[in-house]
Amino acid sequence: MENTRENKIYGHLIDENKKPLANLKAKASEYSFLKNKELGSSISDTNGNFQIKYYTEPESYDKINIKLDILIDNEIIMSKSRENAPYILDFEDLEINKGNIGIKGRVIDEKGNPVAGLAVVAEDVDFGKIKLNAMRLVESKVKSFVPSDIGLTGSLQFIKDKYKGLFFLEDDLLGHTITDDDGYYTILYPQNKYREIADKEPDIRVIIKDKLGAFEILKTKIHENVKSTIKYMDDTVINRGRIDGWFVTLENTSPSRLTTNNSFETLIDNEKTLKKIVNSIDNAKSYIYLTQFAFYPDFTPKFFKLEDDETYEKDKSLVDKLLDAESRGVEVKIIINENMVIPDNYDELHNYFKDSNVSVRRFPARGPYAMHAKVMVVDGKEAFILGSPFSQAYWDTNQHLVNEPRRGEKNEGPVHDVSIYLNGEAIGYIEEFFIELWNYLSDLHFNGKDKILKNKSLNLENTSKNDLNDIINQNKAFKYNNEALQIVRSITPRTVNDKGERGVLEAYRRAITNAEDFIYLENQYFTNKYIVSALKNALDHNPELQLIMVINEVPDVPSYRTWQHYGFQLMGMDLEKSVLDHPRIGIYSLWSGGFQNGKNKLRHCYVHSKVAIVDDIWATIGSSNLDGSSLSCAEEFGSHDSSTNYLNMEMNASFFDFNKPKRGTIKKFRQELWNEHLGTDISTYSRPGNGWLDLWKKTVYENIEKLESEKINFYGDALPYSPKRNVEEQIKDLIEKYRRIKGRFNL
Known part of the structure; x- marks a missing residue:
């Protein structure tokens, strides 16, 4: 208005050492018995100065009572007042010295x-x-x-x-x-x-x-x-x-357990994995070192199909394969997990080998953690990092049939898993893990006796030319040479070292931080708070980033289902709505089934794999789930402090493709996985303009359409995640929820 007057309030905020205080809020109010009206506010600058402007009518000139508040987070830390304030009011130096702020x-x-x-x-x-x-x-x-x-x-x-x-x-x-x-x-x-x-x-x-x-x-x-x-x-x-880079350093200045002279083969689903294991055991000449979470003596790894017959003939059990190796003079040492509460099969396995020279030792788990790493080293020349225990229930092919007699009498359902076979320098670090664990158990149970004194894989002569040719010629499509590999581990504190080790968690941290285009995860569990937080923040920081997950709708730890639902919610997913509605996150599960005995039958294909891929630059395969027990500590089973030492023994192999142009190592691995889950050869597809998530959305919607067919066939195929509790409710939920969005897929 024409007769209003501009008034100013100044001040200079300092501490007890006369240093300026920046970023504090100064708020001026007019106060009286009847009213308290805010006039304005300002933030102190780097020199501690602030200025507040306000306007008054002629009748109020020099009659306003001013109250000045200094605030942090809307909490008052200092107040000053002045009655009948002049139109230029300078509080001069305001020293804040009543305690730390x-x-x-x-x-x-x-x-x-x-x-x-x-x-x-x-x-x-x-x-x-x-x-x-x-x-x-x-x-x-x-x-x-x-x-x-x-x-x-x-x-x-x-x-x-x-x-x-x-x-x-x-x-x-x-x-x-x-x-x-x-x-x-x-x-x-x-x-x-x-x-x-x-x-x-x-x-x-x-x-x-x-x-x-x-x-x-x-x-x-x-x-x-x-x-x-x-x-x-x-x-x-x-x-x-x-801070920077893709390689795990374990709080040191250089990468940990990183080697460059390696070849490896990705083993998708356990039929392929177990054939490879049996071949390695049958050809072992010197020693076999094995760690396992569970190992049942009746476990049969291989089968033979008889001509003109639909039945299968069993090969020898895996324990008998190991006994055969022992009879040839091969040294066989096994470490198996022993649980405190949950039944395990250590005694059964130990008794089976008691009359042989096969040595079996137990790793005593005394809380919600386990010796969960599943590795095998043969002669220091080849090694496996495995996804599954040696249990018949985990036997499966890439067809993931509902009725699979080779899974045993219980036939608990199809299982998808991934392992890795390695040759090269990285084996030294896998053998190192076994030796550390074996010698720890020597001290714990055997007064230090029968320790392994030498990592034989580190002192091997150069692989012969014939051996190298054999390695290269096996499964050329997924065999890679001169590859960089990093062995990363989780180590239970107060075992092989006092502090423990969280290398797998660090590997995920670095990969998620560096992700630019997509993060692909398939895992048995999804409950780890650090992974949830990292994924949420990565998506928040990068609007181009997409997340694709393959996860179980009903994990085998009952409480984990609610944990993972909360994780999805934190990342911005509304599970009561269509999962396909989210523009940048896709969550899927795997299903198998077909038309049998006059009706359609569907079951979950249980996801047991522990795989991650980022931008076709980084990938990891191993034993580590995305829960607290595998990565950080078992917070899901108690408070953070009480569970700090509750960390599994785990091992993963991470591999990289930084080449320009790329070698295609990781891309081919991703394509083989997605071919299986999406039921189509994606090698013929280019990346959609809006990212790989569009391909998943379109393909899984086509799978939903199949649910209403008279006869269905699913072979571990992907469908959108449903929060419902059982198969019947989940299928009904998918059909009802996605019928409403049919138009957007142009089907």
């Missing part, structure tokens, strides 16, 4: 260069310890399994509450930020963040996380009883190799 610091690399884009978290440590002790009393009565009578909504809230506890249980979160282009960070917080139990001075620790904010890279020392208004932290130095 923030930290400042910088992250640099080993060369002193700034590290931008890292997540930084500040926490108050001591209150967390008290809270943790209280939580332990509560958690001792709490079971992780979700109550069966609280429904879907209640179950999700139950898991949500536990997730919240896992993230913030140990210490109080003061605040978080991202390092700027110069590596600097500032975190401000109101004092009530650490004064909830009359703690006047915080004990501050800074956590540096990766660029996705999901994985911890480094923790600083604890700064006790911080009194200064702003705590200026020493520069945090992080080696660039721990």
Whole structure:
């Protein structure tokens, strides 16, 4: 209005050392007995200065009572007032010195260069310890399994509450930020963040996380009883190799267990895998080292089909194959998991070999963790990393038939799994794992006797030309030479080393961080909070990135179903709507079935594989599921602190294709997997303009159309994920839900 007057309020925010305080909010209000009206606000600049403008009518000139509040996160940390304020009001220096309200610091690399884009978290440590002790009393009565009578909504809230506890249980979160282009960070917080139990001075620790904010890279020392208004932290130095790149470093400066002179074969489904295993055992000359999660003495790996007959003739059992090798003078050593509660078959296997020179040792699991790595080394020249235990229920072909007599009498249903066969330098690290574990068990159970003193694979003479030709000529289509391979592991703490090892988790962290086009996952489980968080943040950061998942609708751990539903929800999936509605995430399961005895019969094809592929640049195969037990610690079975040592023994092989042009190693592997799941030869398809997810959506919708056919045939084919609890409800849900979207697929 014409007679209104512009008024200004100035001020300069400083700490007790006269240093400027930036990024604090200054808010001015008009106050009186009858009203409290906000006039304006401003954020202090890098010099601590702020300026607030407001306008008054003539009748209010120089008659306004001003209240100035300084705030952090809308919490007042200082207030000043002035009655009958002049139109230019300068509060001059405002010293904030009543306790700690923030930290400042910088992250640099080993060369002193700034590290931008890292997540930084500040926490108050001591209150967390008290809270943790209280939580332990509560958690001792709490079971992780979700109550069966609280429904879907209640179950999700139950898991949500536990997730919240896992993230913030140990210490109080003061605040978080991202390092700027110069590596600097500032975190401000109101004092009530650490004064909830009359703690006047915080004990501050800074956590540096990766660029996705999901994985911890480094923790600083604890700064006790911080009194200064702003705590200026020493520069945090992080080696660039721990942050950037695809290779796992295990907190060191160079890649761990990375070799370049290798060949390998991807083994999709267990018929192919087991034929290869039997061939290696039959041709073993010196030694066989084997670790297994479960190994049943009656397990039959191979069958022969008789001419003009639909029945199969069994080959020898796998234990008899090993006994044959032992009778030829081959040294056979086996490590098998022994559970604390769940029944295992260690005693049965041990008794079977007791009259031979085959040595069987047990790995004692004393919590929700296991010796889950399944590896075999033969003569130091060839090795396997396996997906499945040696149980007849896991026997299957790539046809995934519902009625498969070779799966045994129980015939629990089709199973999809993936293993890898290796030759080359990487075998030294697989044998290293076996030796470490064997010698640990020597100390644990045998007073240090019968240790393995030499990694024989590291001292082999060069492979003969004939042997090399044999290796190359086997299955040329999926045999690769001179390939870079990295062996990554999860190691149970306080076993072969005190700290344990989380190399598989680091491999996933690096791959997800570097993903640009697509992330493809197929896994038995999907419950790990770090993986969920990383995927969510990666999708948030990169609008072009797509996620394609093949997962079980009904995992064999009952509580995991709710955990994975909550993970999907965190990533932005609404399972009550069409999974195909999401533009960048596709979640699918596998199905088998056909027309039998006058009706259609469908069953889940159980996904047991542990595979990931990113951008056709990186892939991993192994034993590690995407749950806490395999990757970080078994949070799904208790609080984070109590479960820190609950980590499986696991092993994966990661391989890479950085070549320009690409060698096509990983692309061919992906194509073979997708050919099976989509029921078509995708090698003839180019990447759709909107990404590979479009191909999956179109193909699985065609599969849904088949569900209404008079006679159906499914061979481990993909269908959209359904949150329903059983086969009948899931099929009904798919037909009803996707009939409504038929038009968008032009079928």
